[in-house]
Amino acid sequence: MSYQQYPGGYGGPGGQPPPQNQYGYPPPNYAQPQGAPPVPPHPSGFPPAQNQGSYYQPGGSANTYFDPNSAPPPPGPYGQGYAPSPQPNYPQPDYSNNRASYPQQPQNGGYGAYPPNQQGPGGYGPPPPQQQPFGGYGGPPNAPYGAPPPGPYNNSQYPPQNRPQFPGQFQPGFGVPSPGYEEPPQCNPMQYGQQADELRRAMKGFGTDEATLIRVLAQLQTPFAIYSVQRAFSQRHGRELLTDLKKETSGNFRETLLSVARGPLMEEVHAIHDAIHRPGTTESVLNDVLLCRSPPDLDAIKKAYTRTFSRDLEADVRGDLSLKTETMFVFALGNRRADESAPVDIAQAEKDAYNIQMAIEGVGTSGISGVFGGAHQEAVYSTILLKNDAQIGAIAHSYERMYNRRLDVMIEKKFSGHMQQALLYAVRGGMDKALRDAVLLEDAMKGLGTRDSLLIHRIVKYRWNKAHFDNVKRAYKETYRRNLEDRVHGETSGDYRKFLTALVMS
Numbered sequence: 066m067s068y069q070q071y072p073g074g075y076g077g078p079g080g081q082p083p084p085q086n087q088y089g090y091p092p093p094n095y096a097q098p099q100g101a102p103p104v105p106p107h108p109s110g111f112p113p114a115q116n117q118g119s120y121y122q123p124g125g126s127a128n129t130y131f132d133p134n135s136a137p138p139p140p141g142p143y144g145q146g147y148a149p150s151p152q153p154n155y156p157q158p159d160y161s162n163n164r165a166s167y168p169q170q171p172q173n174g175g176y177g178a179y180p181p182n183q184q185g186p187g188g189y190g191p192p193p194p195q196q197q198p199f200g201g202y203g204g205p206p207n208a209p210y211g212a213p214p215p216g217p218y219n220n221s222q223y224p225p226q227n228r229p230q231f232p233g234q235f236q237p238g239f240g241v242p243s244p245g246y247e248e249p250p251q252c253n254p255m256q257y258g259q260q261a262d263e264l265r266r267a268m269k270g271f272g273t274d275e276a277t278l279i280r281v282l283a284q285l286q287t288p289f290a291i292y293s294v295q296r297a298f299s300q301r302h303g304r305e306l307l308t309d310l311k312k313e314t315s316g317n318f319r320e321t322l323l324s325v326a327r328g329p330l331m332e333e334v335h336a337i338h339d340a341i342h343r344p345g346t347t348e349s350v351l352n353d354v355l356l357c358r359s360p361p362d363l364d365a366i367k368k369a370y371t372r373t374f375s376r377d378l379e380a381d382v383r384g385d386l387s388l389k390t391e392t393m394f395v396f397a398l399g400n401r402r403a404d405e406s407a408p409v410d411i412a413q414a415e416k417d418a419y420n421i422q423m424a425i426e427g428v429g430t431s432g433i434s435g436v437f438g439g440a441h442q443e444a445v446y447s448t449i450l451l452k453n454d455a456q457i458g459a460i461a462h463s464y465e466r467m468y469n470r471r472l473d474v475m476i477e478k479k480f481s482g483h484m485q486q487a488l489l490y491a492v493r494g495g496m497d498k499a500l501r502d503a504v505l506l507e508d509a510m511k512g513l514g515t516r517d518s519l520l521i522h523r524i525v526k527y528r529w530n531k532a533h534f535d536n537v538k539r540a541y542k543e544t545y546r547r548n549l550e551d552r553v554h555g556e557t558s559g560d561y562r563k564f565l566t567a568l569v570m571s
Contacts, residue, residue: 240404242361245288245329245529248368252289254297260285261297264306268313275318275560278310282325283567288529291328317517317561324525325568334369336522337378341385348483349505349519351382352490353526355397357454363400390483393446403453414459417448418467421460425479442484445476449491457495499536502527503544506537507552515556524553524568538569 244251254261260281267277285291298306310322324332333354340350354366370378379398386394424444449457464472473496476488493501502523509520527534541549550569557565 240361242365243329243359245292246362246365248365250288250292250328250330252292252296254293254300257290257293257297258301260294261301261306264294264298265302265304265309268309273313275314275563278314278322279560279564279567282322283564283571285325286528286531286571288328288330291326295326295328317521317557318559318564320518321521321525321561321564321568324521329526329529330365330369331373332522332525333366334373337366337370338374338381339518341381347519348486349508350522351394352487353505353523355382355394356450356487357491357494358402359405359453360400360402363398363402367398367400386483389442390487392443393450393484393487396443396447397450401451403451403456405453405455407453407456409455409459411459411463414456414463415467417452417460418464418472421445421448421464421472422468425475442480445480446484446488449488452495454495454498457492459495461492461496497540499533499540500544502533502537503541503549506541506549507545510552510556517557517561520553520556521565524565528568528571 263277263281267274267281285294295306298304307323307326310326311319314322323335327335336350337354340347340354355363358366367378370376379395382394382398383391421444424441427441449460452460461472464470464475473489473492476485476492480488490501493504506520506523509516509523527537538549541547541552545552550566553569554562554566
C-alpha cells in the first residue's frame with residue numbers, strides 16, 4: 066500500500082507507536098529542579114510512569130522557562146539524547162502517485178489503518194461499532210496521531226521537498242491571495258451571459274423558479290465564475306443579482322443562495338459580521354474566518370469588512386470578546402502568520418514543541434494567574450498561530466515523538482472554552498486538514514437541531530476548493546461510515562435541502 070503527502074497535513078502509514086518508556090526524557094543540558102539527582106549523560110530509558118509530566122521526581126518540573134531566543138535542542142535526528150528509536154517494519158511512503166484523493170485504504174480500514182490481522186493503536190481510524198469517535202477524531206484518547214516514519218528525520222528527507230499537489234488545487238506563492246480574494250476580483254462577463262439571463266428569467270414576473278436558481282448557481286464552482294455572473298447580470302439587466310435573490314427568496318434557502326452568490330471573500334465578511342453583531346458571538350465562525358489564514362487573505366478580509374460596513378474588524382472583535390480570548394484573536398489579527406509557501410523548519414519545530422511543553426507544565430513565574438494562565442497560555446497560542454499549516458503539523462509530530470502523547474489531546478486537557486476550540490482548530494488543521502473540516506461539518510449537524518448558518522457557511526467555504534472538498538467528503542465517509550450528502554439530506558428540507566445537497570454533490 067502506498068501513501069501520499071497532503072498539503073497542510075501529514076499523510077503516512079499507520080504503524081506501531083514508539084515503545085513505552087523511550088520518549089520524553091529530557092536531554093542532559095535541560096534545567097533540573099533544585100535538589101534533583103544528576104541527569105545521566107545517556108539515559109537508558111524513560112522515567113517511571115508515575116513521574117511523567119514531572120521530569121525527575123513526582124510533582125517536579127524544569128525550574129527554568131525555556132527562552133525562545135536560546136539555542137534549540139541539540140541538532141540531529143529525532144530522539145537524539147533519548148533512547149534509540151526502533152526500526153518499524155512498515156513500508157516507505159510513496160509520493161509518486163499524484164492523485165486528488167486520499168490513498169486507497171485497506172478493507173475495513175480507515176486513516177492509518179493496520180494491515181489485516183495486526184493490532185495496535187494506529188492513527189486516525191474508524192470508530193468502533195456503536196461508539197462515537199473520540200472528539201470526532203477516530204481513536205481512543207491515548208491513541209497517537211499516525212506513527213513515526215522509518216528511520217531518523219533530517220532536513221534532507223522530511224518533509225519531502227517536492228510534495229505532490231492535488232490537480233486543480235490552488236497553491237499560492239508567497240504573498241499571493243487565494244482565488245476570490247483578489248481586489249478587484251478576476252472575472253469575464255462575456256463568458257457567463259447565458260447563466261445571467263437564466264437567473265433573471267427565474268426571478269422575473271410572478272413567482273420564482275427555484276429549480277432554475279438551484280441548477281444554475283450549483284454549477285458555478287469557482288470564484289471566477291460567480292464574479293463573472295454577478296457582473297454579467299448587472300451589465301445585461303441593470304440589476305444586482307444579490308438584491309434580487311434577497312427579494313425573491315426566504316429562509317435558509319435564501320441564506321444559502323446568498324452565500325454562494327457573494328463569492329468567497331464577501332461571504333467571509335458577512336459571516337464574521339453576523340457572528341459578531343447577532344445576539345451571542347458564534348465562536349466557531351470566528352475560528353473559521355480569522356484563524357489559520359494566509360496574510361494576503363486575512364488582509365483582504367479586513368479591508369473588505371471596513372469597506373462594506375464602515376467599521377474596523379479588530380475593534381469589533383475587541384468589543385465582542387474579552388480577557389484572554391480577546392488577546393488571542395487580536396494577536397491573530399496582527400497578521401504575522403507565516404505564508405503557506407514557507408518551508409518547514411524541523412529544528413524550529415522541535416524547539417517549539419519543547420517550548421509548548423514547558424508552557425503547559427507552568428514553568429516560570431511571570432504572568433501567572435492560577436495554575437495555568439497568563440504568560441503560559443500566550444506562549445502556546447503565539448507559537449502555534451504564527452506558523453503555517455505544514456509547520457504546525459511538524460510541531461505536532463515533534464511533540465508526539467518527544468513526549469509520547471498527542472498535542473491536540475494535551476490541549477483538550479489543559480485548555481477550555483473558546484481558546485481550547487481555537488487551538489484545536491489550528492493544530493488539527495496542521496495534522497489533517499480534510500479530516501478536521503469533516504468533523505466540523507458533523508459538529509454543525511449533530512445533536513438536537515442543526516446549526517444551519519454554520520453548516521451553510523462551511524459547505525460553501527470548502528466547496529470553492531474542489532480538490533479539498535473532495536477529500537473532506539472522503540474523510541467524512543471514512544470517519545462516520547456514511548456519505549456527507551446523505552447526512553445533509555437528512556438534516557434539511559424543502560428547496561434548502563435541494564440546493565445544499567446539490568452543492569455537496571457538484
